[in-house]
Amino acid sequence: MTPTLDIAGLSTHFFTRDGIAKAVDGVSFSIAPGEVLGLVGESGSGKSVTGFSIMGLVDQPGRIVAGAIRFKGEDMVGADAQRLRSLRGNRIAMVFQDPMMTLNPVLRIGEQMTEAIAAHSKATKSETEARARDALGAVGIASPEERLAAYPHHLSGGMRQRVAIAIALINAPDLLIADEPTTALDVTIQGQILSVVQRLVARSHTALLWITHDLSVVAGLADRIAVMYAGRIVEQAAVDDLLTRPRHPYTAGLLASLPERAAHGGRLASIPGMAPSLLHRPQGCAFRSRCGLARPECGNAMIADRQEGDRRFACLHPLADPARQVM
Amino acid sequence: MEATPLLAAERIDKRFERRLDFAGRLAARLGAALGNETVHALDGVSLAVMRGEVLGVVGESGCGKSTLGRILAGIMPASGGRILWQGADRDRLTGTERRSVKLAVQMVFQDPASSLNPRMRVADIIGEAPLVHGQVTRAELGDYIDTILRDVGLDPAMKQRYPHQFSGGQRQRIGIARALAVRPQCIIADEAVAALDVSIRAQIINLFDELRQKRDLTYLFISHDLGIVRFIADRVVVMYLGRVVESAPTSALFAAPNHPYTIALLAGAPRLEDRKRAFAAIEGEIPSPLNPPRGCHFHPRCPHVMARCREEAPRLSEIAPGRLSACHLNQA
Numbered sequence: 001m002t003p004t005l006d007i008a009g010l011s012t013h014f015f016t017r018d019g020i021a022k023a024v025d026g027v028s029f030s031i032a033p034g035e036v037l038g039l040v041g042e043s044g045s046g047k048s049v050t051g052f053s054i055m056g057l058v059d060q061p062g063r064i065v066a067g068a069i070r071f072k073g074e075d076m077v078g079a080d081a082q083r084l085r086s087l088r089g090n091r092i093a094m095v096f097q098d099p100m101m102t103l104n105p106v107l108r109i110g111e112q113m114t115e116a117i118a119a120h121s122k123a124t125k126s127e128t129e130a131r132a133r134d135a136l137g138a139v140g141i142a143s144p145e146e147r148l149a150a151y152p153h154h155l156s157g158g159m160r161q162r163v164a165i166a167i168a169l170i171n172a173p174d175l176l177i178a179d180e181p182t183t184a185l186d187v188t189i190q191g192q193i194l195s196v197v198q199r200l201v202a203r204s205h206t207a208l209l210w211i212t213h214d215l216s217v218v219a220g221l222a223d224r225i226a227v228m229y230a231g232r233i234v235e236q237a238a239v240d241d242l243l244t245r246p247r248h249p250y251t252a253g254l255l256a257s258l259p260e261r262a263a264h265g266g267r268l269a270s271i272p273g274m275a276p277s278l279l280h281r282p283q284g285c286a287f288r289s290r291c292g293l294a295r296p297e298c299g300n301a302m303i304a305d306r307q308e309g310d311r312r313f314a315c316l317h318p319l320a321d322p323a324r325q326v327m
Numbered sequence: 328m329e330a331t332p333l334l335a336a337e338r339i340d341k342r343f344e345r346r347l348d349f350a351g352r353l354a355a356r357l358g359a360a361l362g363n364e365t366v367h368a369l370d371g372v373s374l375a376v377m378r379g380e381v382l383g384v385v386g387e388s389g390c391g392k393s394t395l396g397r398i399l400a401g402i403m404p405a406s407g408g409r410i411l412w413q414g415a416d417r418d419r420l421t422g423t424e425r426r427s428v429k430l431a432v433q434m435v436f437q438d439p440a441s442s443l444n445p446r447m448r449v450a451d452i453i454g455e456a457p458l459v460h461g462q463v464t465r466a467e468l469g470d471y472i473d474t475i476l477r478d479v480g481l482d483p484a485m486k487q488r489y490p491h492q493f494s495g496g497q498r499q500r501i502g503i504a505r506a507l508a509v510r511p512q513c514i515i516a517d518e519a520v521a522a523l524d525v526s527i528r529a530q531i532i533n534l535f536d537e538l539r540q541k542r543d544l545t546y547l548f549i550s551h552d553l554g555i556v557r558f559i560a561d562r563v564v565v566m567y568l569g570r571v572v573e574s575a576p577t578s579a580l581f582a583a584p585n586h587p588y589t590i591a592l593l594a595g596a597p598r599l600e601d602r603k604r605a606f607a608a609i610e611g612e613i614p615s616p617l618n619p620p621r622g623c624h625f626h627p628r629c630p631h632v633m634a635r636c637r638e639e640a641p642r643l644s645e646i647a648p649g650r651l652s653a654c655h656l657n658q659a
Contacts, residue, residue, distance in 0.1 A: 042524035156612050186387035186551065188609045188628075191595035195606035213525065216554070220601025239602060257529030259558035260599050264577065267536070268558070270529035274494050 002073050003030040004175050004207035005054065010067035012046075012053045021278040023049040023062070025231040028305075033174070034205040038218025038239070040254075041228035044275055047211045050228070051177045054209075055094050056084045072174065090120040093168035097180040099160035102167060103152040109136075109163055110148030116167050135166040139196045158189035165197060172204045179211045194221060216260065219243055224310075227251050230276055230286035237311035247311065247318040250287045285315070293317045331414040332375035333545050334399060334432065334513055340407035341369040341394050366616045368394045370569040371408070373643075376513065381539070381546040383560030383577065385553060385592070389616050390566040392549045396517045399547065400434045430460060433506035437518035439498035443490040449476075449501055450486040453508045460509060472508075478541070479504045480534060496527035503534065513545040520555065532559060553596050557581055562649075565589050568616060568624040571643055575650040585652040588625045623655070631656055 012024040024046040031037045041047040052058050054069055056076065069076040071092065076084070088094075096102060104112055113132035117123060123131070129148075136144035139162040152160055161181055168176060178197065182190040198221065201208050210218055218225055219239060226236035227250065235248035246252040255261065256269035273290040276282060285303050288294035295317060303314045308321070345364040347355060355361045369391045376382045386392045397403040399410060401417065410417045412428045420428055436442040443452055454472050457463045463471045473483035479500040490498055499519065506514055516535070520528045532555065538544060550556050556563055557577060564574040565586065573586040584590045591609040611628040614620055620627050626636040635655050643653040 042526060158612060186613065187553070187592055187595045188387065189613070190597075191606055191609070194597075198606055214597070215525075216597040216599050216601070219599050220597050220604035220606065223603075243599060254525055255599075257526050258554065258599065259529075259532065260554045262558055264558060268529040268533055270533055271526035272530075274496060274527065275524075 001032065003070075004033050004035075004072060005209070006030040006068075006070040006073075007050075007054070008068045008070075010050065010053060010069060011065045012049050012058055012062055013065050014062040016061055016279075019279045022231050022281060023278055024053060025281075026067070026302075027228070027231075027233050028067075029226050029233060029236060031175070031207040031209060033207055034202070035224070036201070036208040036210060036222045038222035038225040039209060039211045039228060040213065040215055040218060040225055042213055042275060044230075044278060045228040046231040046278075047213075047228050048179050051094065051179050051209065051211050054175075054177060055088060055092065057094075086120070089116055089168075090171045091173050092175045092177070093171070093173040094177040094179065095161075095164050095168050095181045097183050099157070099164040099181075100152065102164040103160060105152055107151075108148065109150050109152065109155075113148070113163075113167055113170060116170050120171055131170065135170045136163070138169075138200060139163070139166045140192065141166075158185055158192060161185065161189075161193055162196060165193070165200075169200050169204070169206075173206055175207045175209070176201060177209045177211070180213070182217065183212070183214070190217075215243070215254065215258065227254070230281055231278060232286070232314065233312075234287065234315070235311070235313040237313075241311055245321060247308075247321060248313045248315045249291045249293050249317075249319060252319055253290075293319075330377065332411070333378040333413060334547075335373075335375040335411040335414075336395065336399060336408065337373050337411060338371045338408040339369050339373070339395065339398060339405045339410070340367075340371060341391070341398060341403075342367055342406045364617055367569055367619065368616060369398070369405075372566075372569070372571055373408075374564050374571060374574065376545055376547055378512075378545055379543070380561045381548055381559055383556035383563040384547060384549045384566060385551065385556050385563060386566035387551060387592075387613055389568065389613060391569045391616075392566050393517050395566070396434065396515045396547065396549050400432050400515045401429050402434065426460070430456075430462075430509040431512045433509060433511040433514055435499075435502050435506050435514060435516045435519045437521050439495070439502040439522075440490070442502060443498060443505075445490055448487050448489060449493075452490070452501060453486075453504050456505070457508045457510075462509060475504045475507055478507065478538065480530075494527075496523055496530060499523060499531055500534065503531075503538070507538070507542070511544070513547065515547045515549070517549045518551070519548075521550065521552065528555075535559065553593065565592070568614065568619050570624060570640075570653065571651070572625065572654070573650075573652045574643075575652075579647075579650060585646055585650070585657070586625075586654050587629045587631055587656075591628075623653075 008028045010024055010027045014021040014023055027050055039047050053064055064077055110132060114128040117128040117131055133144045136147055141147055141162055182193050210221060212218055222239050224238050225242045226233045229250050235251045253271040262268050271290050276286055284299040288298040298316055305312050305314050343366040347361060351361050372395055384392045398405045417428055450472050453475060454468050458468055472486055476483045481500050520531050548560055560577050563577050563580050565572050567588050573589045584593050609628050622638050623636045623641050626632045641653045641655045643651050646652050646657050
């Protein structure tokens, strides 16, 4: 089966006055229809730029310099603006951390929703209005009729995010890219958003790329997780393999620094130092200056990905795989 | 006889009033039903922090946790109620006693970028207050700053730099150093690690713990992140829309939450152990503090709501030794 999204060797660089920032540098992954991939990383790891690259939303001074983005087999990097426009908001949709990136503050909710439908289909006015109303109901907004006439500032943050999700899903896209859509929301509201997205995506068999810094959220949501560090994916595997048996020292360090798994009153295992600047990324493994297992050869050349079953990781001296030690 | 708390809030009220603007006043003159809007940010909040403990305060946006922190730190006046420092009403203290009590409680904020003056060098940010308050002489100041910087894990050689020359984690260390500089006994940390990346956050949480042991500190740790509070707090206070709904020792609270809001909050939080979980959520929005519901503030979202909850606000009462909860179910 053709994956919904297949990315190979994607590199998006920003040509700034201070030098070339390699925000995304050789990223490869794919998502099958109906699959949920969690893309996890800390600030500056390139996870959002990866999402923008797929949408064709990278602005100057940034540019996709290498790699392929194939959407259902079709190359997106070489596609012209018109083709991209017919896909975006229709077959591929994106939800942002700040719903006001999606919503126009001076248009009523109803106008924004019918606009998204009318841009991609020739439905009559009453049909589009009915679809907009249904879409609001589907994301759990009470009295959708009233809300269609409201402006974004009339709504709470959680409700705005639900409207943004309703707009993103209104044309039943094949791929939804969600960039930290629950980060700014409270726990009880986050639960509402997660349950809405989970339900709608499962119903329409949409492939979902969930970008976040929060491993706990994707633990319960995703099928697979990819961990990014300094512009590269350092490890990707099925959720359980990655969270319980990490091979890359960065994945392991990230998990160990979460207070959830630590005993109360103890010390957290923190990763020393901080992430390198994308302008001066060291040669070889970018994580080696913070890694307890690093050896001189880690700095020699770019670390190639290793494949072990469904797991892929980029490390010369990975943590032991407990499943293999038994043999 | 219980020991006197180091710091306590007694029935603290805080109202913020939004005055009508010119157009609103004009409309009111012409007969429109407009008045000044009042946000009741804190509604009779009482809590006590014992010496040496870490008290966690959790709640969602608009619950009043930050306002409470600011009032306890003495940087915002309350509209009603008393703040007690070692049993004495803080507002009635005078002279040197008043000054020393004010210095004894310091705050660390969420965003170090906006709470550090960008035009001041790190040495001045840290050194200004202890110098002004006469805690160190100008001759001792250099060594004093170096010691504090080393305590928070920064290289004293960097003290002539400006805040923008540091990373987010380092800036939070500067914020902590500034709070420590006046030798406080109690630190109020308001979402102090919320803006930091996971790997850096762990470093700062460890730093808080080291400093507590080294300098004999007491913490009030305000956070929306249950994972962090569970890890660092000895006791937890849960707030909802300006009121305390539950307080308990950390292990007891997480093992068996009592208040329906606490139960929903704990159930809703994503966990690392989840796998392909069906997310479900409490219904409804967090009500606006401008117009809170009558009776129990949580009743519109509560699965166990009874007629009584809509009329009468439940009192915060003891349900087990050291455990308080404000829910009518406990009296049923």
